[in-house]
Amino acid sequence: MRQKRKRFEANKSLDHLIEPEKPLYKNIKGKWNLVYFQNNHPITLEIGCGHGAYTIGLAKLFPERNFIGIDIKGDRLWKGAQEAKDYALQNVAFLRAQATQLLEFFEENEVAEIWITFPDPRPKTRDIKRRLTSMRFLKLYKTILIQDGHVHLKTDSSLLFAYTLDLLQRQGIAPYNYTRDLYGSALISNHFGIQTTYEKRFIAEGMQIHYLCFGLK
Template identity: 85%
Template sequence: MRQKCKRFEANKSLDHLIEPGKSIYKNIKGQWNRLYFQNDYPITLEIGCGHGAYTIGLAKIFPERNFIGIDLKGDRLWKGAQEAKIYGLQNVAFLRAQATHLLDFFEENEVAEIWITFPDPRPKTRDIKRRLTSLRFLKLYQTMLIEGKRVHLKTDSNLLFQYTLDVLQGQGIQPYDYTRDLYGSILIDNHFGIQTTYEKRFIPQGMPIYYLSFVLKAANLTL
């Protein structure tokens, strides 16, 4: 608890972290490139970013793009924001917010790509609407995303992977690509060697990593 308190206090002065209490928090919607990044680079979101491994990793590889990691846990975001500060990354931001409130922070067509990396699979039936690939969330992504841009999912959960495929099929959406064994497929070359904390834990255990990406451009999503 003491460590969390120290991190919460440190977050107040971290420029890479946007959270309640900071003036930019309520004014950033539709203004990310102008108010924060001060460039016109395309924006990639990592939703449920945890410590921000993907956000940081991608930002290092693609300096010509902007990256935003979103999570509700301030102590996790502290780590990502600290790394961004240490590496001097000007194309990184972390946002402390609930995923259900995404449209409070992003305007229509403001986002060029979304990554969902190892989210809670929410295995209980009563939590289906809380899965980050449920129709509830897909409608949010569709609003924010520039037409034709992709959503990526990486997970160790066969349940979430199959659920997502079923949701897409039910909406007439064909995945752009997918695999039930990322590290045994040719798609691994598209992941740049970036591994999350969970991924590093699962791979030595021999657990398969599932991956799929899809485009919502032609979808008329119905709840």
């Protein structure tokens, strides 16, 4: 608890983190490139970014793109925002918000790409609508994505993976590509060697990593 309080206090001075009570929090919608990044580069979101491993990793690899990690946990976001500061990354931002609030922070067609990395699979039937690939969230993603925008899902959950594939099929959406064993497939290069803390743990336990890429327009 003491460490969390220290991180919450440190968050107040981290420019890479946009959270409640900071000026941009209520005024950033539709202005990410104009006001924050000050360029016209495509925007990639990491939904439920946790410590921001993918956000930071991708930002280092692709300086010609902008990256935003979204999570509600301020103590987790501290790590990503601090790392962005330490590396002086100009193409990174972190947003403290719920995924359900996407339309409060992004205009239509403002985002080029979305990554969903190892989300809670929400296995109980009553929690289906809380899955980050449920119809509820796909509608949000579709709104903010540009034409031909991509959504990437990485998960260890066979249940979530099968659910997502089935939902896309019922919506008439054909995935660009997918695999039930990322590390044993030709799609291995699609994740750029970036691994989250959870992913490293799952791999060490011998679990297969599922990967799926699809569009919504």
